[in-house]
Amino acid sequence: MRAYGALLHLLPKSFRLEYGEEMSAVFEARRRESRGLPAEVGLWTGACLDVGLTALRVHCDQLRQDLEFALRSFRRAPGFTVTAVLVTGVGIGATTATVSVTDHVLVRPLPFREPDRLVKLWEDEPEYSRMEASPANYRDWKAASRSFEAMAAFYPLSANVVGAGEPMRLDGTGVSADLIPMLGVTPFLGRSFTASDDAFGAPKTLLLSHRLWRSRFGGDPEAVGRRVTLDDAPATIIGVMPPTFEFPTRETLFWSPLQLGAEHFEDRNDNFLQVIARVRTGVSLEGARADIRVVAAQLERTYPKENAKVGVAVVGLREEVSENARLLLAALAGAGVCVLTIACTNLANLLLARAMVRRKELAVRSALGAGRERLVRQLLTESLILAACGGGVGIVIATTAMPVLGRLVPNVLPIAETPGVDLRLLAIAALSTVVTGVAFGIVPSLRALSSADATGLHEGTRAGVGGRREALRSALVLAEVTVSVALLASSGLLLRALWRLQRVDPGFRTEGVMTLRTWLPFPKYESTTRRQQFYARVTSEVRGLPGVSGAAYVSFLPMAMRGGVWPVTVDGKTLGASEAPRASLRFTTPGFFDALRIPVRVGRDVSDADTSETSFVAVVSESFARRYWPGESPLDRHFEIAFHDRRIVGVVGDVRVRGLERTSEPQVYLPAQQVPDGWLPFYAPKDLVVRSTGPAGLLLPEIRRIVSRADPEQPISDVQTLSRVVDGDTAARSVQAGVLGAFAAIAVLLAGIGVHGLLAFTVSSREQEIGVRMALGARSRDILELVLGEGARLAVGGAALGVALAYAAGRSLEALLAGVGPGDAVSFSAAVMVTALMTLAGSLLPALRAVGVDPMRAMRAE
Amino acid sequence: MAHTTADVQALLPLPLATFHILVALAEGDSHGYAIIQDVEARTGGALRLSAGTLYRSIQRMLEDGVIVEVRERPAPELDDERRRYYRITAFGTAVARAEAGRLAELVRLARAAGLAPGKA
Numbered sequence: 014m015r016a017y018g019a020l021l022h023l024l025p026k027s028f029r030l031e032y033g034e035e036m037s038a039v040f041e042a043r044r045r046e047s048r049g050l051p052a053e054v055g056l057w058t059g060a061c062l063d064v065g066l067t068a069l070r071v072h073c074d075q076l077r078q079d080l081e082f083a084l085r086s087f088r089r090a091p092g093f094t095v096t097a098v099l100v101t102g103v104g105i106g107a108t109t110a111t112v113s114v115t116d117h118v119l120v121r122p123l124p125f126r127e128p129d130r131l132v133k134l135w136e137d138e139p140e141y142s143r144m145e146a147s148p149a150n151y152r153d154w155k156a157a158s159r160s161f162e163a164m165a166a167f168y169p170l171s172a173n174v175v176g177a178g179e180p181m182r183l184d185g186t187g188v189s190a191d192l193i194p195m196l197g198v199t200p201f202l203g204r205s206f207t208a209s210d211d212a213f214g215a216p217k218t219l220l221l222s223h224r225l226w227r228s229r230f231g232g233d234p235e236a237v238g239r240r241v242t243l244d245d246a247p248a249t250i251i252g253v254m255p256p257t258f259e260f261p262t263r264e265t266l267f268w269s270p271l272q273l274g275a276e277h278f279e280d281r282n283d284n285f286l287q288v289i290a291r292v293r294t295g296v297s298l299e300g301a302r303a304d305i306r307v308v309a310a311q312l313e314r315t316y317p318k319e320n321a322k323v324g325v326a327v328v329g330l331r332e333e334v335s336e337n338a339r340l341l342l343a344a345l346a347g348a349g350v351c352v353l354t355i356a357c358t359n360l361a362n363l364l365l366a367r368a369m370v371r372r373k374e375l376a377v378r379s380a381l382g383a384g385r386e387r388l389v390r391q392l393l394t395e396s397l398i399l400a401a402c403g404g405g406v407g408i409v410i411a412t413t414a415m416p417v418l419g420r421l422v423p424n425v426l427p428i429a430e431t432p433g434v435d436l437r438l439l440a441i442a443a444l445s446t447v448v449t450g451v452a453f454g455i456v457p458s459l460r461a462l463s464s465a466d467a468t469g470l471h472e473g474t475r476a477g478v479g480g481r482r483e484a485l486r487s488a489l490v491l492a493e494v495t496v497s498v499a500l501l502a503s504s505g506l507l508l509r510a511l512w513r514l515q516r517v518d519p520g521f522r523t524e525g526v527m528t529l530r531t532w533l534p535f536p537k538y539e540s541t542t543r544r545q546q547f548y549a550r551v552t553s554e555v556r557g558l559p560g561v562s563g564a565a566y567v568s569f570l571p572m573a574m575r576g577g578v579w580p581v582t583v584d585g586k587t588l589g590a591s592e593a594p595r596a597s598l599r600f601t602t603p604g605f606f607d608a609l610r611i612p613v614r615v616g617r618d619v620s621d622a623d624t625s626e627t628s629f630v631a632v633v634s635e636s637f638a639r640r641y642w643p644g645e646s647p648l649d650r651h652f653e654i655a656f657h658d659r660r661i662v663g664v665v666g667d668v669r670v671r672g673l674e675r676t677s678e679p680q681v682y683l684p685a686q687q688v689p690d691g692w693l694p695f696y697a698p699k700d701l702v703v704r705s706t707g708p709a710g711l712l713l714p715e716i717r718r719i720v721s722r723a724d725p726e727q728p729i730s731d732v733q734t735l736s737r738v739v740d741g742d743t744a745a746r747s748v749q750a751g752v753l754g755a756f757a758a759i760a761v762l763l764a765g766i767g768v769h770g771l772l773a774f775t776v777s778s779r780e781q782e783i784g785v786r787m788a789l790g791a792r793s794r795d796i797l798e799l800v801l802g803e804g805a806r807l808a809v810g811g812a813a814l815g816v817a818l819a820y821a822a823g824r825s826l827e828a829l830l831a832g833v834g835p836g837d838a839v840s841f842s843a844a845v846m847v848t849a850l851m852t853l854a855g856s857l858l859p860a861l862r863a864v865g866v867d868p869m870r871a872m873r874a875e
Numbered sequence: 876m877a878h879t880t881a882d883v884q885a886l887l888p889l890p891l892a893t894f895h896i897l898v899a900l901a902e903g904d905s906h907g908y909a910i911i912q913d914v915e916a917r918t919g920g921a922l923r924l925s926a927g928t929l930y931r932s933i934q935r936m937l938e939d940g941v942i943v944e945v946r947e948r949p950a951p952e953l954d955d956e957r958r959r960y961y962r963i964t965a966f967g968t969a970v971a972r973a974e975a976g977r978l979a980e981l982v983r984l985a986r987a988a989g990l991a992p993g994k995a
Contacts, residue, residue, distance in 0.1 A: 032930035034957045035907045039926040042908050059925065067927025074935070 014041065017060060023068035025075055026386040036064075075387075079394035086395065090367070094399070096766060097363050101403025103759055104356025105442040106410025111349030111752070113411070114418045115342040123330055123427060124257050126197020127291075132301065133333065134164070134288040137309075137324035145284040148277040150312065154288070154325065157308040160301035164290040165192035166271060167261060173534050173728050174267075176241035177229045182532050182730035185219070185267040186260065193220075193268075195291050196260065202226075203237040203252025206270050210251075213274030217248035223256035225266040243269065244534035260427040261287070281319035289330075302327045330427070340829055341749050344822075345418075348503070348756045351496050353442060357449040358489045359763045364396075364450065365486055366774050389455060396450030404443040411439070417748060483775070490767045491810050497760035498815020498848050503822045504753035505840030510831040511750045514743050519571065520668035522610035526735035527709040528570055531720055531727055532699045539691040541625060547723055548602045548685060548698060549621070554719045556604075560707035563608035566685065566698035568599045570735070572742050575671045577696065578678050582653040583641050596637055596681045597670045598655060600688065600698050606632075606665050608704045609735075616648050616663030623684035630684065631659035634667045637679030654681055655693065672742045674831060702735065709734060746829075761851050768807060768855030772800060776859045783863055784871025793864045800863045804856030811852075812845045819844065878940070878966045886939060889974045892924055892932045897941065897963060897971040904945055906958040907933070933961065941967030 017040050021033045040060060047056050087094040122128045135143040136150065146154070146166070155164040167188040174183050190211035199205065201223060210218045221236065230236035239250050248269065259265065277283070292301045305325045313320045375388060531551075538544045548566045555564040569577060579598045603620050606613055614635060623630050631654070638647035638661070650661050659681075670677040685698050705712055713732060720727055740747075776783070783796060823835030833840075889897070899905060899913040911924045924932075936942045945962045963971070985991040 028930075028934065032934070035959060036926040036930055038955065038957045039908045039911065039929070063925035063927040067925075067931050071931055071934075074931075 020061065020064045023064055025068070025071055025390075027075075027384045028071050030384060075390065076394070079391045080398075082391055083395040083398050087398075093363060093367060097360060097399050098402045098406060100356045100359045100363070100763060100766075101400060101446045102406025102410060103763075104353040104360075105404055105407025105439065105446060106414065107356075107756060107759070108349040108353040108442045109407060109439045110411040110414040110418055111345045113415070115346040117428065118334060118342055119331070119339065124198075124259075125427075128330065130162075130292045130294070131196070131330050132290055132292060132298065132327050133330060134290055134305065135326040135328070136284060137326040139322050143326055143328075146286045146288050147281050147284050148273050148286055149279075149281045150320070150323070151286050151288050152278060153312055154305060154308055157311065158301075158305050160293055160296045160304040161290040162293045163191055163195040164288060165189045165195050166286040166288050167192055168271070168285050168287060169261075169265075170269075171532060172244045172269075173532065173726070174241055174243060175726050176239075180726050180728040181229075182530065182728040183225070183266045184264045185269060186265045187271045188268050189271045189273075192289065193254075195289070198255065198258055198260075200252035201255040202234060203250075205252065206268075211270040211272055213272050215270070215272060217243055217246055217269060218251045219243065219248050219267050219269040221250060221253045222258070222266045222268075223254060226253045245537045258427075262427065281316055298327065298329070337828060338745070340826060341745065344503075344826055344829070345749060345752055347822075348500060348753050351500055352756050352759055353445065355493050355496050355760050355763050357445060358493050359767050360399075360446060360449050362486055362489050362493075362767055362770055365489075366770055369774070369778075392455040393451065396447060396455065400443055400447040400450055403446055404439065407442065408439065414752075418752065486771055486774075487807070490764070490771045490807055491814070493760070493764040493767045494807055494811025494848060494852065495814040495818060497757065497764040497851075498812050498844050499818035499822060500753065500757040500760045501844035501847055502816065502819030502841050503826065504750060504757040505843050506819075506823050506826065506830055506833055506835070506837055507746070507750040507753055509833045509837060509840055510829065511743060511746045513833060514673045514746065514831050517669065517673040519673065519739055520611060520666055521571070521735075523734070523736040523739050525706060526609065526702055526704050527712065528700055528702050528731070528733060528735055528738070529713075529716065529729050530699050530731040531701060531729055533697060533727070535691070535694040535697075538697070539694075541686055541688055541690050544697060545686050547727075550723045551701065551719055552602060552604070554722075555701070555703055555716055558705070558712060558715050561703060561705040561712070563604050563702075563704040565605035565608050565702055566602040567605050567700050567702065568601070568696045568698050570700045570702070570738055571668045571670045572672050573700070573731075573738050575677075579654050579681075581681070583650075595678050596633075596654065597678045598681050598683070598696065600683050600685045600693075600696050602685045602698060605682070605702065608702045609668075610704075611668060612666040614664045614666065615646070616661070618663060619682065619684040621686075624686045625689070629657045629659045629687045630662040632663040632665055632682040633661055634665055634680040636667050637681060638664050640679055655683065655688075655696075657687070659683065673739075674742075700731075749829075761847060764811075764848075765851045765855045768804060768852050769858065771807075772804060772856050772859035773862070775803065776800060776863045780866055780871045783866045784868040787866065788868040796863050796866075797860050800860040801853075801856050804852045804860075808849050808852035812848055815848070816841055816845065878969065882966070883969050883973050886941070886970050887974055887977055889970065890932065891922070892928050893936060893941075894971065894974055895922060895924070896929070896932055896936065897967055897974075900942060900961060900963040901968065901971060904947075904960045904962045906960050908958075910961075936967070940964060941970050 014037065017037060018033075021029050021036065024033070040056075043056060044053075047053055123131070125131060134146065134154065136146050138144050145168070148166075151164075151166050155161075158164070165188065167186050169184065170187045171182060171184045174181055188206070190206040190208050193200075193205045200220060203220070205220070206218065209215060219241075221230070226232060226236060230239075237250055237252055240247055241250065242248070254268070260268075271286075292298065296304075305327060309320075309323065309325045313323060378388065379385075531547075533544055533547065538547070552564045552566065555561055568574075577598050578595050581596050601619055603618055605611075606618055613632075616632070619630070619632055631652075633647065641647070641652070642650055647661050647664055651658055652661070653659070665680075665682070668677070668680055669675075670680060688696070701716075703712065703716065717729060720729055783799075786799075787796065819841065820836055823830070823837070827835050895914045895917070896910055898917070899910045902913075905913065907926075907929055911926075911929060915923050933942070937944065942961045942963055945960045948958075948960065982991055
């Protein structure tokens with residue numbers, strides 16, 4: 014019989030307690046009737062089947078009942094249900110989205126074989142700790158070091174591609190043949206590069222990115238083997254890389270071999286290669302650093318002039334992410350967790366309040382014979398349904414938010430822009446709400462139940478007044494107010510930083526300026542004269558278009574390209590070590606300053622008359638003039654840059670080349686014609702700026718026609734307005750401030766709901782007390798003070814704690830604040846004010862209800 | 876609790892076990908094992924309710940209000956303290972009647988089609 018009793022444990026406890034004994038009695042009677050082994054076996058088989066099936070059915074019955082019951086109770090309290098689902102959803106969604114992005118950038122392994130052993134090697138020079146390597150140094154590092162299993166090099170390139178639809182300018186990467194195998198990636202189609210592809214002068218080959226293959230070749234497998242023209246040279250497509258391969262960044266659309274020749278190894282200061290290596294198994298990063306340090310020291314001894322003070326920096330791939338980007342993402346993930354915390358707190362509060370309200374209902378059900386286990390099951394079902402619905406809302410929120418957050422993924426990593434919604438994180442977030450649901454929904458209900466079995470049914474029992482439970486609820490609401498003040502103040506700080514930066518004068522006027530890029534390929538445009546013909550034709554025809562007031566070419570737009578910095582030699586000037594003699598170098602055609610409204614302070618613009626035949630001249634920025642000739646006229650002074658002596662003919666206003674946040678080197682502008690044929694191809698003007706009064710959209714087709722007439726094979730790329738370039742400088746900040754602002758708004762709303770819920774509950778449960786007070790002569794004002802006072806206590810306490818928390822957060826975010834103090838009074842007082850308003854709004858309805866209490870009725874109800 | 880025709884109709888058709896239990900209880904209060912034996916005897920051994928089926932049915936019948944548990948017990952010498960006794964309610968009788976009527980109507984239709992013995 015004990016065996017049958019054990020079998021009965023398959024049944025839900027409530028059913029077993031109710032009918033278990035009788036079932037045993039029936040089984041016992043049956044057993045008495047059966048004689049012989051076969052009958053006994055039959056009896057047991059039947060019993061097992063019977064109990065098993067019955068257990069299954071009764072469990073299903075109960076689940077169905079619980080679901081029906083839960084749905085009914087949700088329908089009875091739609092306000093509670095909708096609030097709980099939204100609160101849960103917002104918490105789950107916000108956390109999942111932000112933590113997914115952070116994890117994607119900072120934690121998840123990069124999509125290569127054993128990514129932890131991949132490192133980048135940079136030349137470490139006194140002024141630039143991460144400088145590209147020269148081919149000669151790369152070759153020698155590779156030959157002499159012992160800690161690396163493999164070492165490969167690459168450099169960014171871009172090329173005009175003809176032969177795949179319209180001519181286009183594409184960003185690609187030149188790679189050494191061993192790079193792709195070293196990463197442990199195999200092509201999706203075709204083959205990877207071989208040493209013979211990489212030999213100097215070998216026929217050109219290229220690998221397509223999956224994206225380019227899909228967009229330009231329609232995903233046609235026959236594309237492999239096709240020939241296209243890459244900057245005027247024929248090249249064969251040998252394969253397509255897998256969709257996840259984004260190396261070195263997601264901008265790369267194709268790869269072609271480096272093909273380094275003897276000439277590339279001549280100049281040890283021609284730094285253009287990025288070097289990546291795989292550390293040998295069993296060698297630590299420190300070991301590898303020590304090894305390469307020895308190699309660098311040897312090279313410095315061998316080439317004391319070229320390699321003076323040139324060390325090697327070895328950094329993990331992930332360390333390429335800037336400190337600011339890290340901070341920004343960490344801050345967002347932190348804010349996401351804050352929102353989840355508030356959401357859980359709020360849910361806890363909602364559930365606690367509901368548990369009080371339901372005390373009577375549960376007591377009734379318990380009195381009607383529902384066992385504790387039955388009630389737990391039912392409450393659990395309710396919590397799970399709420400969490401599941403909240404999870405659904407959370408997924409919607411997370412997937413909607415992800416593309417926006419993707420803009421925060423820095424483009425220095427070989428990863429996709431938008432991470433997928435991480436299911437593990439979603440599960441963790443959902444679990445935290447379930448735990449909240451269980452801890453604050455079920456436990457209090459049951460505790461209320463066990464203490465209230467006797468009293469719960471008494472008329473007039475007021476649940477949850479005074480005592481520990483109300484203290485707990487107040488503490489929870491206080492926590493919500495605190496976190497929302499902290500979030501408000503932090504987002505206020507970031508907003509102030511953003512505004513401050515957006516008010517920074519970039520040194521030029523963006524309104525009405527559109528820009529586009531025509532990257533003239535060498536050797537086709539090696540001749541300076543040939544380029545000049547192109548520039549002159551395009552700019553003069555564009556200037557003839559209606560509404561256009563200016564057009565010019567420049568090497569690079571400010572902020573779009575921040576580097577391009579050259580050493581400067583000024584005769585007769587001794588320069589201190591702190592005065593780094595460097596300037597950012599640009600070649601321009603006439604009219605550039607006018608088109609960008611960069612003021613010409615003295616002298617003149619470059620002109621068409623500044624040719625290779627005339628004396629070499631330069632236009633410099635005010636800071637350049639100030640630095641070398643303080644208090645003197647810089648006109649007609651001489652200095653050397655880009656291999657030539659130049660005479661200053663004009664001084665213009667300074668421009669924020671390096672963006673709004675950083676100080677820029679002084680600027681030097683040279684006439685486009687004053688460069689020998691074939692020199693400095695990277696600096697050949699390529700960005701066209703056009704100032705016009707009309708809409709850019711109408712202008713663009715005309716400009717395309719003009720460029721196409723000048724050279725039918727010349728692609729146009731990077732079409733954008735200049736304002737967009739400048740906005741791009743603060744885009745990540747805008748997104749961050751926006752996201753944090755949204756979080757703060759959610760937090761305030763949730764805290765408002767929390768305050769309202771708490772006070773409404775207090776008022777309704779103290780109705781009698783209020784009635785008595787009124788009957789004893791309390792005026793409406795006293796009652797208002799009673800309720801609003803409680804709200805005010807929460808606001809003051811929350812604000813004090815929140816301000817402290819926000820100050821701590823501000824201190825850790827200081828690098829992102831662009832000079833706004835971490836204790837910025839404006840942000841903090843705004844945060845406190847908003848919180849005060851929120852608390853007032855949350856207290857108002859309960860306060861009015863309290864004032865409206867009818868003392869007679871309240872007392873009679875007892 | 877007043878039950879309407881709609882309440883009765885909502886329970887039809889009755890599961891076979893439920894109908895047999897109601898029939899057994901129509902003759903007087905009874906306990907679980909006696910109901911099993913009664914149904915077995917009544918159907919000539921064709922239907923032998925298992926304990927699980929019986930008590931799951933009883934649970935649902937109690938919830939539906941077609942039977943109630945009774946506290947009066949037989950004389951101690953005839954009683955087993957583990958036993959619980961059930962009684963058909965007025966609502967239960969109405970439900971059993973309606974089910975019987977429904978079955979009779981089915982039989983009448985079958986007869987008319989020559990599918991069952993007896994008068995058409």
